[in-house]
Amino acid sequence: MDLYREVILDHYKHPRNFGHLSGANVTSEEINVSCGDRIVIEIAVHGSGKTPRVIADIRFSGEGCAINQASASMLTEKVKGMDVGAVMKLTLDDVQSLLGTTLTPSRVKCAVLPLEAIQKAIVSLK
Amino acid sequence: MFDAQSIQKDFPQLRRNIHGKRIVYLDSTATSLKPTAVIRKEDDYYKRYTANVFRGIYTTSEEATAEYERARALTAAFIHAGSPEEIVFTRNTSESINLVAYSLLTHDLSPGDHIVTTIMEHHSNFVPWQQLGAERNIAVDIWGITPQGTLNFADLEKLVTRKTKLLAVTAASNVLGTINPVSKIVRAVKQLNPKCFVLVDAAQAVPHMPVDVAEWGADFVAFSSHKMLGPTGIGVLWGTQDVLDTLHPFLFGGEMISEVHVDRTVFKSAPHKFEAGTPHIAGVIGFGAAVEYLSALGMQHVRDHEEKLVSYAMKQFDRMGGVTYLGPNDARIRGGVFALQVKGAHPHDIAQLLNEDNVFVRAGNHCAMPLHESLGVPSTARASFYVYTTEKDIDALIVSLQKVKNMFG
Ligand SMILES: Cc1ncc(COP(=O)(O)O)c(C=O)c1O
Secondary structure, X not given: OOOOOHHHHHHHHOOXXXXXXXXXXXXXXXXXXXXXXXXXXXEEEEOOOOOOOEEEEEEEEXXXXXXXXXXXXXXXXXXXXXXXXXXXXXXXXXXXXXHOOOOOHHHHXXXXXXXXXXHHHHHOOO | OOOHHHHHHHOHHHHOEEOOXXXXXXXXXOOOOOOHHHHHHXXXXXXXXXXXXXXXXXXXHHHHHHHHHHHHHHHXXXXXXXXXXXXXXXXXXXXXXXXXXXXXXXXXXXXXXXXXXXXXOOHHHOHHHHHHHHHHOOEEEEEOEOOOOOEOHHXXXXXXXXXXXXXXXXXXXXXXXXXXXXXXXXXXXXXXOOOOEEEEEOOOXXXXXXXXXXXXXXXXXXXXXXXXXXXXXXEEEEEOHHHHHHOOOOOOXXXXXXXXXXXXXXXXXXXXXXXXXXXXXXXXXXXXXXXXXXXXXXXXXXXXXXXXXXHHHHHHHHXXXXXXXXXXXXXXXXXXXXXXXXXXXXXXXXXXXXXXXXXXXXXXOOOOHHHHHHHOOXXXXXXXXXXXXXXXXXXXXXXXXXXXXXXXX
8 A cells, every 4th residue: 555655745744835815715614523624725716707717826724634635735736727617527536646546435535625625615606 | 361362362353364464453442353252152143042032932032031131140240230130231332321311311300400421421421411401401511621631520519519410421531541430439429419310431441340330339330242342232221220110211112011001001120121122132142252251351350451551552652752642641540542643643644554554543533522622632543452452562553653753753
């Protein structure tokens, strides 16, 4: 098993897009009570009406395990500049390929929590 | 002589290799492994004398009934109950506690009554009282702990009043490891209010140390078979005959009645009035074998063994550094359970990395979220010991924790 590859540990110890975003127009929070993981997502979405809505900038904060934090760090890098419709189509498979590993059932929820938070923020945009 | 290394031979699962390596099972607080004697005993009921209990006038049903009631007698003797009739079989500790909550308190509360529980309880001795309180509009007060992780005796006088209906307390914490002085607590409570019921959650006590319910002097004691080498699906509620007799049944149906007429029912006496429907017969019979196994080891020997392991583990944690545990650092008042924290590492990552070495521990809040919240710790990685745990197992834990430290420290 090779869950804790260098790249995951690197994202955990030096998370990208970590912190707060002053120009955010949407935020969300997700909590995994049983393990005490918590993630806050802040997004600046540009475009409205007929122009495509894209993720101009994004930050995350909170605390969680290495899988959770690395997933948040990698996902925020990936979705920056993406169309929100495309972000809504991302799934666990995409998260697993970012992490470069498949997860056992008990770890899946750690990895998808950031994606759920991002999608929840987008849904609340309307 | 108590020898954990040779005890391991009685547990088939410990012969299993995963990825070519032996298993180091350090999660007995959640559930224990099962010895061959228990597995065989349960199997035997299914193979040789499957029949329902109590109703059959034929050989196998009488055998099943005798074995079922023998398990009850063994359990009574194991905890020094006054008689087998004081032993009610339930599904688990949680159900035993719910039985008391429903049977006693739903029928017998007056305005202004209140209940006391503690901050170190497992959810199963916390949520039933909290919910009952909300439903019946009565207060539930929480007994707190000292920085060392022991119950704060100075507060008891303020908590227990003439209106305290029941105090619910654990005999041993599944997170802090703390062993509470039950006899002393019961004496203090009864002095403050002789009518206050005391319920003891003994899920982490009966499996690990000698328990004498007469000496404790409480009204109810609850524990689970699956944490003491027995099958899952069996719990015990002990209550004195007097108290059980006054209690209302909790579940209605077959087996628990002596007469049913169209307009009324006469219930059997305790314990049968609490055992509605066909019970988990094989489970109870298997549990009897677990009680016999532990009795043969001797519960004082079990406790001595675990106390030695606790001392050894604390010494290793201290020597290693960078790893801390919740609860007292005095082995004499500690059970074999350590909720660990490693600097810079999330408990999930600790448990996952340990799993790579087949060292099995649990990560999370261990069904004690109020406790974790009050300590400001979201979660911990918990290692726990039992009769088959050796110093070698603790050494394996330390080696794996060192890897965690190197990766995240
Ligand atoms: C102290 C304590 N009380 C109660 C329980 C609940 O036991 P059960 O799940 O068998 O109902 C546990 C189990 O983890 C426990 O450790």
